[in-house]
Amino acid sequence: MPASRLHRVAVLVLEGAKPLDVGIPAQVFTTRASMPYEVRVCGATPGPVTGGDGLAYHVAHGLDALAWADIVFVPGYRFPDRDDPPRAVVDALIAAHARGARLAAISTGAFALAATGLLDGRRATTHWHYTRALAAGHPLVRVDENVLFVDEGSVLTSAGAASGIDLCLHILRGDLGVAASNHAARRLVAAPYRSGGQAQYVPRSVPEPLGERFGATREWALHRLGEPLTLDTLARRAGVSPRTFSRRFVEETGYTPMQWVMRARIDLARELLERSQRSVEQIAADVGLGTGANLRLHFQRVLGTTPSEYRRTFTRGE
Numbered sequence: 258m259p260a261s262r263l264h265r266v267a268v269l270v271l272e273g274a275k276p277l278d279v280g281i282p283a284q285v286f287t288t289r290a291s292m293p294y295e296v297r298v299c300g301a302t303p304g305p306v307t308g309g310d311g312l313a314y315h316v317a318h319g320l321d322a323l324a325w326a327d328i329v330f331v332p333g334y335r336f337p338d339r340d341d342p343p344r345a346v347v348d349a350l351i352a353a354h355a356r357g358a359r360l361a362a363i364s365t366g367a368f369a370l371a372a373t374g375l376l377d378g379r380r381a382t383t384h385w386h387y388t389r390a391l392a393a394g395h396p397l398v399r400v401d402e403n404v405l406f407v408d409e410g411s412v413l414t415s416a417g418a419a420s421g422i423d424l425c426l427h428i429l430r431g432d433l434g435v436a437a438s439n440h441a442a443r444r445l446v447a448a449p450y451r452s453g454g455q456a457q458y459v460p461r462s463v464p465e466p467l468g469e470r471f472g473a474t475r476e477w478a479l480h481r482l483g484e485p486l487t488l489d490t491l492a493r494r495a496g497v498s499p500r501t502f503s504r505r506f507v508e509e510t511g512y513t514p515m516q517w518v519m520r521a522r523i524d525l526a527r528e529l530l531e532r533s534q535r536s537v538e539q540i541a542a543d544v545g546l547g548t549g550a551n552l553r554l555h556f557q558r559v560l561g562t563t564p565s566e567y568r569r570t571f572t573r574g575e
Contacts, residue, residue: 264432266296267326269350270316271334271342271369273309277418278332278363285425285441286328292441293433297322301346309335320349328428329353333364333383333418338390341372351375354411361413361428363421370412371395380407381414403561422447470509471495471502475517482522483545488514522546523559530568537564 266286270279279298286294299318300306306314323329329350341347350373354360362370367383368391370376377397382388388402401407406415406424415424422445430438442448474495478486491514492502506514522544529540541552549564556564 262293264294265325265327266294266330267318267322267328268296268298268330268332269323269346269369270298270300270306270308270314270332271346271366272307273335274306274314275309275333275335275364275418276312278334278366278421279308279314281363281418281421282330282332282361282425285422285429285445292437297325299323301343320345323349323353323358324356326353326358328359328361331360331362331366331369332421333362333366334369335365337365337368337383337387338394342369347372357411359411359413359428361415361424363415363424364417367391367414368394370414371398375412376409376414379409379412381409381412382407382416383414384417470505478518479521482518482525483543486518486545491518519555520559523555526552526556526564527560527567527571530564531571540564 264286266282268279268282283296283298286292286296297318298314298316299320299322300314300316301320303317303319304315306316308314331350346369350360350369354373354375360370360373360375362381362383364384365387367376367381368387371381371391371394376395378399380399380401381391382401382404383391385402388400391398392400404416405420406413406427408427413424413428415421426438426442426447429441474491477494478491488499488503491506492499495502497505503514506512506517510517512520525544526540526546529535529543533540535543536549537552538549541547541549544552546552546555553563556562556567560567562570
């Protein structure tokens with residue numbers, strides 16, 4: 258888009274809105290001489306909006322701002338998996354999109370976009386804590402739990418709060434070019450582009466179990482990740498056949514036994530990268546992945562980054 262055109266940005270504040278999620282687009286696109294954007298903060302109606310984390314908002318505009326805007330940001334809000342936004346909000350988002358506006362969700366704002374049906378058949382993401390809830394509540398949405406943001410053209414979604422900065426800088430790059438985006442990143446004291454996906458920020462990549470049939474077997478395996486762990490070994494430890502073990506393990510964790518072991522090994526590798534000076538080759542051997550090349554391959558597949566970049570990210574400044 259030409260830099261001379263004024264872009265109209267609406268930030269839609271819903272009940273329970275998270276303060277960082279609201280503040281990021283409001284600050285990145287705030288009206289200034291060097292930025293061809295005008296920002297309006299709005300709600301379902303003008304006036305007070307009860308926010309999350311002890312804050313409240315007083316917005317000057319109602320849903321008429323969505324009919325005015327070229328870009329509509331939907332910040333994340335508390336308890337997004339309980340109820341959809343009010344019908345008037347959903348209808349206004351649909352109408353804005355039909356008129357040609359881009360819709361961009363930060364974190365759990367993706368649930369509001371999912372309620373419109375506009376994410377059906379599209380890739381989308383949200384905060385890692387809510388990816389399963391988004392997929393369960395909106396099965397037609399292709400939820401990508403790893404990425405920092407997803408650009409589907411007229412509909413964009415991002416992961417947790419800081420990923421809203423990544424999304425805003427991405428939009429700036431598309432609207433005004435790399436130089437403008439880099440300038441905004443320096444002003445925010447943020448990285449112009451972060452490598453990897455949000456999986457590297459999840460405390461553990463091994464999912465919480467849905468049941469406890471094989472809890473003792475999992476605990477036993479976690480203390481032996483450097484040893485060979487096969488399906489037969491795990492099933493024997495659990496006292497069932499490999500076929501029964503595999504079927505019930507998937508029901509309990511959502512992963513096959515070998516997928517679970519791989520993610521547990523990646524988690525242990527993450528801890529060693531953060532807390533030790535051991536080489537990638539040594540860590541690969543410690544966690545049962547054999548070689549550094551094998552660790553790099555699976556690290557990239559599971560976390561979307563490399564062991565070296567991960568170590569730099571999580572030990573920088575220590």
